[in-house]
Amino acid sequence: MLPLSLLKTAQSHPMLVELKNGETYNGHLVSCDSWMNINLRDVICTSKDGDRFWRMPECYIRGSTIKYLRIPDEVIDMVKEDAQAKSRNRTEMNKNRGGNSSQNQRGGRPGGGNRNNVGNRPGQGYRGAANNAMRLGGAAGQGNRLPHAAKNRK
Amino acid sequence: MSGLESYINHTVSIITADGRNFIGTLKGFDQTINIIIDECHERVFSTTSGIEQIVLGLHIIRGDNIAVIGLIDETIDSRLDLANIRGEPLGPVVH
Numbered sequence: 089m090l091p092l093s094l095l096k097t098a099q100s101h102p103m104l105v106e107l108k109n110g111e112t113y114n115g116h117l118v119s120c121d122s123w124m125n126i127n128l129r130d131v132i133c134t135s136k137d138g139d140r141f142w143r144m145p146e147c148y149i150r151g152s153t154i155k156y157l158r159i160p161d162e163v164i165d166m167v168k169e170d171a172q173a174k175s176r177n178r179t180e181m182n183k184n185r186g187g188n189s190s191q192n193q194r195g196g197r198p199g200g201g202n203r204n205n206v207g208n209r210p211g212q213g214y215r216g217a218a219n220n221a222m223r224l225g226g227a228a229g230q231g232n233r234l235p236h237a238a239k240n241r242k
Numbered sequence: 243m244s245g246l247e248s249y250i251n252h253t254v255s256i257i258t259a260d261g262r263n264f265i266g267t268l269k270g271f272d273q274t275i276n277i278i279i280d281e282c283h284e285r286v287f288s289t290t291s292g293i294e295q296i297v298l299g300l301h302i303i304r305g306d307n308i309a310v311i312g313l314i315d316e317t318i319d320s321r322l323d324l325a326n327i328r329g330e331p332l333g334p335v336v337h
Contacts, residue, residue: 090270
């Protein structure tokens with residue numbers, strides 16, 4: 089399980105974030121990105137020595153300043169469901185990929201093994217592109233991945 | 243494959259750059275050694291009293307802050323008499 093998938097699953101849950109400078113931030117996770125930058129709501133900031141407090145409605149924390157995050161125990165069980173669903177999708181995609189690559193090999197053979205190879209290179213590249221397009225199409229076929237596929241295409 | 247893969251779902255000891263010692267079950271990691279540690283405890287060393295264990299729960303520790311990850315032998319660890327072990331706390335990493 090990836091730390092950032094756990095963090096993503098923890099969205100809307102309360103958490104404690106300790107920064108490298110020793111300050112801690114208690115709040116509800118609104119959003120996070122792949123750099124661990126995070127948005128918190130209803131935040132209480134505690135100074136390093138623990139004797140000063142600040143309340144703020146929201147804050148944004150740069151990922152690189154974080155030391156650790158403390159997350160409610162139950163969140164880890166919620167990721168497992170996500171991960172299982174994803175790995176199921178992945179095996180299906182791999183099946184598709186296997187089909188594509190064997191087609192690719194069959195197509196590649198006539199050109200392989202002699203000087204004609206050089207002439208065939210653009211052809212292989214083209215085939216590769218077609219293959220990619222098919223892969224994107226396959227991903228789009230799975231409803232929940234549609235936004236990703238759309239993004240990739242741009 | 244990273245050497246950490248074989249530590250997954252085992253008890254590990256993490257020493258962080260600020261000199262703290264976390265013990266817990268390694269549930270996951272990524273390429274920057276951010277780690278997920280479940281049922282996390284902190285062991286606080288002191289020269290005047292035994293080791294204090296603080297229960298923390300589920301943690302994500304950022305890779306930047308990790309100095310050492312070690313595999314714990316649970317049978318040996320459970321034999322430790324923490325209340326009677328004294329030791330200097332570690333200092334932070336000095337750059």
